[in-house]
Amino acid sequence: MATKKQDYGNDSISSLKGADRVRKRPGVIFGSDGLDGCEHAVFEILSNSIDEAREGHGRVITVTRYNDRSIQVEDMGRGCPVDWNEKEQRYNWELVYCELYAGGKYDNLTGDNYEYSLGLNGLGACATQYASRYMDVTVWRDGFEYKLHFERGEIVGGLEKTPLPKSQVKKTGTRTRWLPDLDVFTDIAIPAEYFTDVLRRQAVVNEGITFKFRDQQEDGSLPEEDFVYEHGIQDYVAELAGEGALTAPVFWQAEKRGRDRADKPEYKVKLSAACCFSNKVQVIEHYHNSSWLEHGGAPEKATKSAFVSAVDKYLREQNKYQKNESKITWQDIEDCLIFVSNNFSTQTSYENQTKKSITNKFVQEAMTEFLRTNLEIYFIENHFDAEKIAEQVLVNKRSRESAEKQRLNIKKKLSGNIDISNRVQKFVDCRSKDVEKREIYIVEGDSALGSVKLSRDAEYQGIMPVRGKILNCLKADYARIFKSEIITDLIRVLGCGVEIQNKHVKDLAAFDLNNLRWNKVVICTDGDVDGFQIRTLILTMLYRLTPTLIQQGYVYIAETPLFEINCGDKTWFAYSDKEKADIVKALEGKKYKIDRSKGLGENDPDMMWLTTMNPETRRLIRVMPEDVERTAEVFDLLLGDNLQGRKDHIAENGARFLDLADIS
Structure with a gap:
């Protein structure tokens, strides 16, 4: 018996409330509902203890991994406020553990408290509590011991408050033990290696703070391992370099103030970096507000720019380059560099809640200048070391170029490829050779x-x-198709050959998807009737000669706007009449101007980049037919020899598309 579909109406919209905001969508907060998300919850709790220790409140943080998969983090900080909050007329434990985006750090962006905070987003304690089977919190502060017990996001039993004995009346700190919930995460078996890796990294970037790791064994014992670096990243770089490094580790630090944009508030950034050069070890790591930036972001861009600029300048000034030799690249430096940055800022723009990348423009600018200046001074003051660095970087560069040249020669010999840019008229190549990036x-x-x-x-x-107009490849025979320079040139540019075995193929290679030179093939035509026809003809050609490109999702259509709507100093682009109507409706009562979009050739570069080329703002439609045979039938109907079938199709369906016809 068929079931009736539920109507989608005004009563269909709902929002997640309370613990369900995390329990039903853990990936939104923790980046994943798997083991990675469960591990990130640990780091959220650890971050709060690190922030306390960095402010000088306690120098020991103890993390315990229990056999039942529960985790405990204990610090010697001031103790999380959990008692009555007169200002909010609520208990602080409710704000900290039961309300997302609440905490003690939002009012202190100026640096009065938690100047350089890792746990700044007001999510960690609450989100982790919501995602736990249970959580027990013990707080020591103000001469009292406070206890809280939560189960699946709900408080059980209320707040217990007990006076501390006189011998412990000055004791402060917070202990949190929780069991991640398998109803929330698909896996909670966090390996010991995760804890040792994270605690070692935190010891590196929080000099002088001791991180203790206790891992419960089958017999119930709790062996303990300590991680501490008295001089932080300096000691860490020396440890990584070991014996026989090209240069001794150096350490630089500075503080700067600035803005990400002229209209944004000023903030402070504390920069520090340690590095040395080695022909045995290569390590690059970036940290921000104690968080390891696995994906880098601003500091990574700054490091690449500063090192390439400074080393290249030295090589040029010392006449190290051979005649007509190309400039070094970041890869040539990276291959012999041990570098660790450890920065802190009073305002931080993380790419997302998992804090694996930051996007602060000022941090990038400040760090670039900081590193470039210190490197230039270092090269002047340490001539002997500078010579060794220059020699090794050039060895790396010339080895890379030699290997690349050999690889290209082999590839050319095997595939018979030639320089497509020189052979195909008006084809414009890009610089990158990375097929995963090329479009x-x-x-x-x-x-x-x-x-x-x-x-x-x-x-x-x-x-x-x-x-000009491309051939209709469904109607033309192979002899005509492969006489067309437009078609053969386009196939050569794609690089993958054709899926046709025919005597007329000439010098085009047999199809091999591995030889495709692009990650995206984007058809970009005007939004008028002629543009649609050219787009269809190109798609038809690809469908007949290289259908695998469509099946595998490499072919895209770039949507171009039909209308440009200006109101004051703002501009909107509409890609359909409906979008135009919606924008106009929103501007009701305001003075605006509507222009029908010009052809691609008449658009200014900024508009083209914004609407058609920029991956952040463009609209691409992936051509991905679910049924190739059906696609062939439609192409044949619209572009083939079946004239009567095409007339019948237009008679039956033409009225549905009358509004799209360009009839004036």
Whole structure:
């Protein structure tokens, strides 16, 4: 018996409340509902203890891993406030453990308290409590011991408050023990290696603070391992380098103030870095507010820019380059560098809640200048070391180039490839050789070529102009198809060959997806009838000659806006009549101007980049047919020889698309 579908109406919208906001969507807070998310919950609790210790409240943090998968973090800080809050007219334990985005750090961005905070987002304690089977919190402060017990996001029994004995009346700190809930996470078996790795990293970037790890054994014993670096990243770099490094470790630090943007508030950043050069070990690590930036972000960009600039400057000034030799790259430096940065800022823009990358523009600018300046001074003051560094970097560079040249020669010999840029008229390549990043834009005509060329990112976006109308590859035979320079040039630019075995194929290679030179094949045409026709003809060609590209999802269509709507100093782009109507409705009562979008060749570069080329703002439609046979039938119907079938189809369905017709 068929069930009735539920209507989707005003009563269909609901929001998650309380603990369900985390328990039903843990990936939103912790980045994953798997083991990674469970591990991140540990780091959220640990972060609060680290913030206390960094402020000078307690120098020992103890983390315990129990056999039942529960975890305990204990510090010697001031103790989390949990008693009555007169200002909020609520208990602080409710704010800390039962309310997301609440905490003691929001009012202190100026640096009065928790100047450089890791646990700044007001999520950690509450989100972890919500995601736990149980959580027990013990707090010592103000001469009292406070106890809380939660189960599956709910308080059980209320707050217990007991006076401390006189011998312990000055005791302060917070102990949190919790069991991650298997109803929330798919896996809670956090390995001991995770704890040792995290605690070692935290010891590195929080100099002088001792991190103790206790791992319960089968017999119930709790062996203990300590992690502490008295001089932080200096000691860590020396440890990594070991014996026989090219240069001795150096340490630099500075404080700077600035803004991410002119209209944003000023904030402070404390920069520190330690590094040395080695031909045996290569390590690059970045930390911000004690958090390891696994994906880098601003500090990584700053480091690459500063080191390449400073080392290249030294090589040029000392005449180390051979005649006509190319400039060094970051890879040449990275291959012999041990570098650890440890920065703190009073305001931090993390890429997401998991804090694995930061995006602060000022941090990047400040760190770039900081490193470049210190490197230039270092090269002047340490000439002998500078010479060793220069020699090793050039060895790396020339070895890389030699290997790359050999690889390309072998590839050329095996595949018979030639320089496509020189052979294909008006094809514009990109700089990157990384196929995973490369995109080819297929555009119509020279005018579109000029516009797209000015607006593209030349690092990874290439352009192939289609000159005139392309053949209808469903109607043309192979002899005509492979006589067309437009088609054969486009196939050569793609690099993957054709899926056709025919005597007319000439010098085009047999299809091999591994030889595709692009990660995205983007068809970019005007939004008018002619543009739609050219787009369809290109798709038809790809479907007949390289259908695997469509099946595997490599082919995209770039949507171009139909209308530009200006109101004051703001601009909106509408990609359909409905979008135009929605924007106009929102601007009701205001003075605005609507312009029908021009062809690609008439658009200014900024607009083209914003609407068509920028991965952050463009609209791409992936051409991914679920049924290839059905696609073939539609293509054949619309572009093949079945004239009567096409007339019947238009008669039956034409009225549905009348609004899209460009009829004036």
